[in-house]
Amino acid sequence: MSTGWILISKAVAGIDSFTERLGRLLSWFNLLLVGSVFTVVILRYWFNSGSIALQEAGMYFHALIFLGASSYCLKNGGHVRVDVLYNRMNAKQQALVNSLGTLLLLMPVCLFIGLMSWDYVAQSWRIQEVSQEAGGLSFVYLLKSLILFFVGTMVLQGLAELLRSVMILMGKEAVSHG
Template structure:
């Protein structure tokens, strides 16, 4: 278990570094979008390349930050329902769902993306839009993003198992619900107990 936890920590460090640094791509995308809009409205000049750069940057940020989001336990879930369950039940649900649903999904998407990316690189695929950009850099981000997500999924499975058996504390457990939500959760737990 010690070796697996060290592997998990290494994955976490890599995805933490990437996740924190790709956030700047959103700012770049917004600035390019604003600049493009100003040029279009002021000088009636526009370019499909600038529009495509925007979605390349946004897509890259989204794909590369997905593993970081999973690491931070910030992915979408129904917190109201989840908070009514015991901590141990939530840990088991996370472990089982990561292993049965998330891992096969990310493995499948990554496996399917490899020939898709390879074909795009070999053909020198270019956007069909006038003045459009080459497409393989955007497509390769799908493969890279899902590969990072595969590794983070393994890390989460390792950590969740270690938490269940009591080897490590849960560092992602949130205790920052607003007071109204705490009251709602307590009321729901009382109602469920009746």
């Protein structure tokens, strides 16, 4: 394999490694999410009390898990796909479908989300947006920033998926997802 393909293979492996580590790190936030929701329920139904900050923390954990780990889902093939035809295809046909899906669907949608949310997130940072609820969390701007984090990680993993598909289509060594 030529030096160019080796570099591409290393780039794909590096992105995959980053995505894998990020996904595994974010999986631990599920415990925090469950703990915060459990505590909110116990406070409300057993002690007739509540905590807006704790409820919002649960929302933040959920957003972090969902938006942050979407690239992990893509990397590990957990995304929605119509498998009726795809599973019957050979590796090169699958690579063609994957590359077209990445170029025509994933990348344009991610770039659209990024462009449309840029001012929304920037405005939130400009005013250091806080919760509108009394006793709420003081960093809504961080929550909104997760939209751009989602875009960045999805574009990065989408690039890895595209390069992996190109390698397969060109008859080069396939790069594993693990």
